[in-house]
Every structure is written in C-alpha cells, then in structure tokens.
Amino acid sequence: MYHPAHLRRTTTTREMKRQRGSIAMFFLLFLVVLLSFGAFAVDLARVSVARNELQNAADAAALSGASALMSGGNGGPAWQQAQTAAGSGVALNRSDGHTLTTATVLSGYWNLSGSPAGLQPTTITPGTDDVPAVQVMVTRAANVNGGAIDLLLGWVLKLLSTPGSATAVAVASAPGTVGAGGLFPVVLNRCLFDQYWNAQTNQPLIDPNSGQPYELNILNGQMDGGSCYAGQWTSFLTNANNVPTIRALMANGNPSPLSIGDSIWIEPGAKTTLYDSVPSNVTVVMPVATQIDIKSYVPIVAFAAFHIDQAVGGNQKYIQGHFVGGYRIPASATGVGPDYGAYIAPRLAG
Known part of the structure; x- marks a missing residue:
C-alpha cells in the first residue's frame, strides 16, 4: 500500500514532466515563429535593397536614352539611338550583386498632363503636352538578369526567391x-x-x-x-x-x-x-x-x-x-x- 506522501511525490513528478514537455513544445513553436519573423525582416530588407537597385538602374538607363533622343538634329527625335543608349546604360548597373544585362526599352511620346496616360507611339502627331520619351523596364525573374531575388532565410517559409521589377520614363522637353x-x-x-x-x-x-x-x-x-x-x-x-x-x-x-x-x-x-x-x-x-x-x-x-x-x-x-x-x-x-x-x-x- 502506497503512503500518501509517496503518492503526492509521484503525482508531482508526473506533472513536472508534463510541464517540461509543454514548455519544450511551446519553445519549439515559438522558435519557429521567431525564425519566421526574423526571416521576413531580413529578407524584406534584402528585397527592398535589390528592388531599389533595379529602380536606380531603370532611372539611369531611361535618362541615358532621353539624352540621346535629340541627337537626330533637324531629322527629329533619334528613336533608335535613344533605345540603344538606354539598353547600354542598363548593363552599367547591378542588383544584389548581379550585373544587369537586359531590359525592355521603348521610345515614343509621353503626355506631360497624363492624358492620355502611358507611352504613345512615335508615329503620332505630337500635341502641346506630348514630348519625346524613353521607357525602361528592368526585371529580375527566372533566367533574367541573374534570376529572381534570392531569399537568405526564405527556406523557413518555403520561399527561396521572389521576382522584382522597376520601370522608369525619362523625357526631353522644351523649357518654360x-x-x-x-x-x-x-x-x-x-x-x-x-x-x-x-x-x-x-x-x-x-x-x-x-x-x-x-x-x-x-x-x-x-x-x-x-x-x-x-x-x-x-x-x-x-x-x-x-x-x-x-x-x-x-x-x-x-x-x-x-x-x-x-x-x-x-x-x-x-x-x-x-x-x-x-x-x-x-x-x-x-x-x-x-x-x-x-x-x-x-x-x-x-x-x-x-x-x-x-x-x-x-x-x-x-x-x-x-x-x-x-x-x-x-x-x-x-x-x-x-x-x-x-x-x-x-x-x-x-
């Protein structure tokens, strides 16, 4: 027959083991959540920097293209020269350590009042607010410019990379x-x-x-x-x-x-x-x-x-x-x- 004191000790020991097991389980769950938040914070900053670099590359390439727009002299905007200059400008930039090699480059007229919105064809008759422009879109994706942006701790969320892109439009306009x-x-x-x-x-x-x-x-x-x-x-x-x-x-x-x-x-x-x-x-x-x-x-x-x-x-x-x-x-x-x-x-x- 068990003594009551012995019974109390046995019960307490079992409860302590259950508590330790619960604490260990809670810690593991908390660790997973903590790592997830850490991964999100670290990779969010990484992706933000990489995308900013893409935007800087698009801006610089568009400005380079717009600088070449007026090289046509009395022959009108030099559309092809502008696209070539913008494409060459992309290759002078990097994103997250990867040299950028390609971009989508378009030229046309941009309406400064926003109506119509977007790039218009080079064949239009330009109105008062239509000015020559170059548009550049730079993308990081599968097999493009070094691939999608790597996530250092993305494995925690089963997400190893994410795409990124940036678009810029530069114009050459007459002065006010x-x-x-x-x-x-x-x-x-x-x-x-x-x-x-x-x-x-x-x-x-x-x-x-x-x-x-x-x-x-x-x-x-x-x-x-x-x-x-x-x-x-x-x-x-x-x-x-x-x-x-x-x-x-x-x-x-x-x-x-x-x-x-x-x-x-x-x-x-x-x-x-x-x-x-x-x-x-x-x-x-x-x-x-x-x-x-x-x-x-x-x-x-x-x-x-x-x-x-x-x-x-x-x-x-x-x-x-x-x-x-x-x-x-x-x-x-x-x-x-x-x-x-x-x-x-x-x-x-x-």
Whole structure:
C-alpha cells in the first residue's frame, strides 16, 4: 500500500514532466515563429535593397536614352539611338550583386498632363503636352538578369526567391524657364514659326532648293510674310534703348532667369555698331513673343533655338540664320513650354 506522501511525490513528478514537455513544445513553436519573423525582416530588407537597385538602374538607363533622343538634329527625335543608349546604360548597373544585362526599352511620346496616360507611339502627331520619351523596364525573374531575388532565410517559409521589377520614363522637353546667361538679346516673332516651323514634327521646315532649313534675316525691320517683323533687339527686363546695354547682354546673356509669361522690353532699331559684336556660326536661344514692332513690354510665349550664320553690317544691318531642332540648352532651364527646338536636360517623368 502506497503512503500518501509517496503518492503526492509521484503525482508531482508526473506533472513536472508534463510541464517540461509543454514548455519544450511551446519553445519549439515559438522558435519557429521567431525564425519566421526574423526571416521576413531580413529578407524584406534584402528585397527592398535589390528592388531599389533595379529602380536606380531603370532611372539611369531611361535618362541615358532621353539624352540621346535629340541627337537626330533637324531629322527629329533619334528613336533608335535613344533605345540603344538606354539598353547600354542598363548593363552599367547591378542588383544584389548581379550585373544587369537586359531590359525592355521603348521610345515614343509621353503626355506631360497624363492624358492620355502611358507611352504613345512615335508615329503620332505630337500635341502641346506630348514630348519625346524613353521607357525602361528592368526585371529580375527566372533566367533574367541573374534570376529572381534570392531569399537568405526564405527556406523557413518555403520561399527561396521572389521576382522584382522597376520601370522608369525619362523625357526631353522644351523649357518654360531659362536661367541667367542662357538667352541672346534678340526676340523672335512667333509668326515666323507659322511659316518656317513644322508643328507636327517640331522641326524647322526644309527649303526644297537647298535641302536645309530656310535662311532667315532678322532685325532692322526685316519682315517675312508681309506684316511679320522677324525679330528685334531686347534688353529683357530693363527698359534700355542703347548700344552698351545690348552689347553687354550679348556677352553675358540675361542677368536673371526668365519664364514664359514674363514681359520683356522690345527695342526696334538698327543699333548700327552692334553687328561687329554678333557671334557667327553658333546656336543661341532667343525668347519668342508677338507684336514686336514697337517699343513696349511684351510677354514671352516660348523659347527657340536659332543658329546665327552671319551678321551683316554696313547699310543692311541684319542677322542671318535658321531654326534648328534638338538643341540642348547649356544654361540651367526648367519647366515645360512650346517646342521650338530648344531642350532642357532630360528628366524623369511623373
């Protein structure tokens, strides 16, 4: 017969064993949960870094492509050169230690207002908000760019890898603002563009006789199309009608940034001694305005690229040159404006 004290000891021993077993089971379950959370935390950071690297690669490649878009000069956007440049740019990047070798690269027009959304074909007639663009999508997946992104602790969740991708669009657009030093002190009349600019391709019209853009004479009352005064001197924001001011502006450009909508001072007149100071065989950026025939302030409506071929003094006093397309403004420039051949540095859309 068992003694009661012995019975109590036996019962206590069994309970302790059951408790130890429960604690061990609970610990194992807790360890699995802990490892799962740890795996999630570690791999989430890893995947985030890898995907950020993919986005950086897509951004850089798209910008590289957009930089090449305007290499076509007067022939319009260089779509194929842009795609080639973007594809080459992808290979300069890595994701999670893997060199990227391939991407989906498309070129076309991007509507800056978002309507329509997405990349449009190169064959459309671009509207006011449609600008040349390059779109790049970089993907890590099975057998693509080193495969899907490896998960270091994914085995805990029976997930060994996960795909990743990134898309970027870069555009080349005309400026809405040109920074200090970026403008030549001559204002062009917008009516010139109605006659010598192809609004469908955003390129200068070609003279069938020469096979080159039409040659234009501007300043000193030169007219095109009957009542269209081709161009006039401007002192920008300052009301000044003297040669020293204009000569200084030719050398240094506009003293402060100018934007579409800002009013600039028109200075009709010959300014006889200025023509020896006009540079030749250079492309400059000029503001565009309307009604430039009298001394007054007029609003800027656009910025245009104009190639100065020569300056003629003496009795005639005019600047001869032609419109150009795809000219990258060397000064700082921002915003978006009508496309008259001058472009700002490429930027990411959105």
